[in-house]
Amino acid sequence: GAVVSQHPSWVICKSGTSVKIECRSLDFQATTMFWYRQFPKQSLMLMATSNEGSKATYEQGVEKDKFLINHASLTLSTLTVTSAHPEDSSFYICSATQAPSETQYFGPGTRLLVL
Amino acid sequence: GENVEQHPSTLSVQEGDSAVIKCTYSDSASNYFPWYKQELGKRPQLIIDIRSNVGEKKDQRIAVTLNKTAKHFSLHITETQPEDSAVYFCAAFDVSGTYKYIFGTGTRLKVLA
Numbered sequence: 001g002a003v004v005s006q007h008p009s010w011v012i013c014k015s016g017t018s019v020k021i022e023c024r025s026l027d028f029q030a031t032t033m034f035w036y037r038q039f040p041k042q043s044l045m046l047m048a049t050s051n052e053g054s055k056a057t058y059e060q061g062v063e064k065d066k067f068l069i070n071h072a073s074l075t076l077s078t079l080t081v082t083s084a085h086p087e088d089s090s091f092y093i094c095s096a097t098q099a100p101s102e103t104q105y106f107g108p109g110t111r112l113l114v115l
Numbered sequence: 116g117e118n119v120e121q122h123p124s125t126l127s128v129q130e131g132d133s134a135v136i137k138c139t140y141s142d143s144a145s146n147y148f149p150w151y152k153q154e155l156g157k158r159p160q161l162i163i164d165i166r167s168n169v170g171e172k173k174d175q176r177i178a179v180t181l182n183k184t185a186k187h188f189s190l191h192i193t194e195t196q197p198e199d200s201a202v203y204f205c206a207a208f209d210v211s212g213t214y215k216y217i218f219g220t221g222t223r224l225k226v227l228a
Contacts, residue, residue: 034216043204044159044218093158102147102210106158 003027004096006107013084014115021079021110023094029074030096034104035067038091050077084114117142119207121219128195129227136222138205139187145207148188149216150179153202162203163190195226 003026013019023033032051036044048069050056056069068080077096081088091111095104118141128134140148146167151159165172165179165188172179176195181188192199205219 032214043220046215046217049215102208103149103161103164104216106160108158109156111156 002098002103002105004030004094004105004107006094006110008110009108010111010113012113012115015085016083018080018082019084019112021081021092021094021112023077023079023096023107025075025096025098025105028096028098030077031074031099032097033071033077034095034097035069035077035079036093036095038093038109040091044093047079081112084112086114088112089114117145117207117209117213117217119205119217119219121205121222123222124220125223125225127225127227130195130197132195134190134192134195134199134224134226136190136203136205136224137187138189138207138219139185140207140217141186142207142209143183143186144209144212145217146210147208148179148181149206149208150177150190151204151206153204153221159204192224195224197226197228200224200226 005024007022035047038044047062048056048058050069050071052071052074058064071077093109094107097104121138149164152162153159163177163179165181176193178191203222206216208216
């Protein structure tokens with residue numbers, strides 16, 4: 001149990017285009033989903049916390065108009081990177097928790113390359 | 116906000132030896148401390164965790180200790196094996212407050228056969 005999927009696993013796009021990444025909890029209802037970004041050889045940096053039916057809470061320095069997060073249901077959250085630029089190239093990982101447990105279950109990640 | 120420091124950044128040990136990774140945190144409200152193992156290109160995997168009402172927890176070759184007063188916690192791996200080679204991250208989580216994880220900077224562990 002407690003499986004989280006992410007789609008796509010790989011995406012290559014041109015600079016200026018938008019990319020949507022989906023995060024799904026397959027066998028449980030995720031009250032909270034987290035979005036992280038990880039650059040090569042670096043740690044996971046929290047971008048935003050997303051609760052179903054409410055606006056995401058963004059970390060300091062993360063542009064909410066550039067990284068649009070939607071948590072429309074208890075099993076799906078999406079991250080849209082708008083007007084992507086090469087510096088947005090990174091590994092994006094989502095995770096989900098189910099209250100009252102704080103254990104987070106990670107998706108497999110999405111590797112984004114912006115040309 | 117919470118800040119988590121992790122040391123060392125790299126660690127090489129001989130197979131069979133022990134490895135210790137240390138983390139310190141700044142926010143006394145943090146009350147849950149998981150450790151993750153991440154292999155190249157893959158998702159982090161939870162290997163052990165500890166809550167603030169416990170001082171030590173062990174699971175086979177892996178143990179975690181927590182010193183709330185000093186605000187530090189450590190991961191201990193005994194009888195290391197080559198398959199333990201990976202990047203290990205500690206994290207701190209505030210269950211009752213901000214409800215988010217802050218990760219340490221990671222330790223690249225290399226177990227030499």
